[in-house]
Amino acid sequence: MEPVKFTPPLYKQRYQFVKDLVEKHKPKKVADLGCGECSLLWQLKFCSSIEVLAGIDINEDVMKEKMHTLSPLPCEYLQPSWRPLVITLYQGSVVQKDPYLLGFDMITCIELIEHLEAEELAAFPDVVFGFLAPTMVVISTPNSEFNSLLPGVKLFRHLDHKFEWNKEEFKSWASDVAVCYGYTVEFTGVGKPPPGAEDVGFCTQIGIFVRDCVETADIVTYKMATDHVYKTIFKAVYPSLQDEKYLQYAVVSEVLYQAHRIKTSLWDGIKAKENGNNQCPEKEQCCWPSGHCVTFLRNLDLREHEKLTENRDIEPFIHGNAVCIPLEKLYLIPRVKQLCGTFAMLIKMITGKVALTIDGSSVVVSTDDGSE
């Protein structure tokens, strides 16, 4: 039989499998044990449900190679998302108990267990299923029955593998672990066998373990008191609109952008009108959105404007060398409303950051742009 070649490559199929599972179950806190070069973590940072991501590996150097890819990008500061996201990398062994990893919804162990020595493998279930006890555990490992279909594989697929299990061996280990720690396990995999070799099963076998019942708060509190053993080697706190500092920045930027946009379109209209007709505008039919005459409005002070517009007209108006845009008008813009939630919040966010009229009701944008 022809040696099998996977498209997309098998490792990408494994990552895709985890991503699909995350999209389906929407965990908030995900930890990847034996994260290696952080490739899966990098893909998971784009999953919108995840707010906390952690990676653990015994090999600090491997993790450090690409950990910078987990830092926020400049565009993520310019346009922060609503979702908070913290990514942390720890150096440590998966057979050490550390409370940093308590309370996670999903723990993934992709191509990890076959790298564990016999005594580590024996200690692994008590740490992951007994101590960390997440809602879901995903474990992938090579299916040794597939090896004969892979080019160049003699004993194991990798020099560092301590063992490789066939389907029955993995099922037996995983089922025992599930029963012992109160989980239900289902088996699947990625890397389909070629036609005619279906009995071999998937190239990568995967067990999905789901906790039968939640732990009591007492047990979690008790575990939290355990000493930390992991070394934190990387931490990235992503900018989020849930942080008032970033929300204020976003609101102020949006308000200034919208105010300038309104001012520009208004000012261009005025200049066009003035260039085309220099007669008294009061006698002309006015093209202002509010129906007010441009020149007339130019000479009004703010109080007069308010008197004129007794029901608080929300259209922009001219005051001296500035265009004043009522906050009510800005609040009607969907993006502004979405960011602020309430009109009171809009006022709170822009006060002291944006030039306002004396009564605080409008944003003031200067028309002194050199074209006057």
Ligand code: SAM
């Ligand atoms: N999960 C990653 C992936 O799929 O791309 C990397 C898998 S790599 C084959 C196995 C990783 O497990 C290595 O990075 C290795 O350093 C790590 N590892 C081995 N023994 C470990 C242990 N006791 N604790 C934590 N990580 C371990």
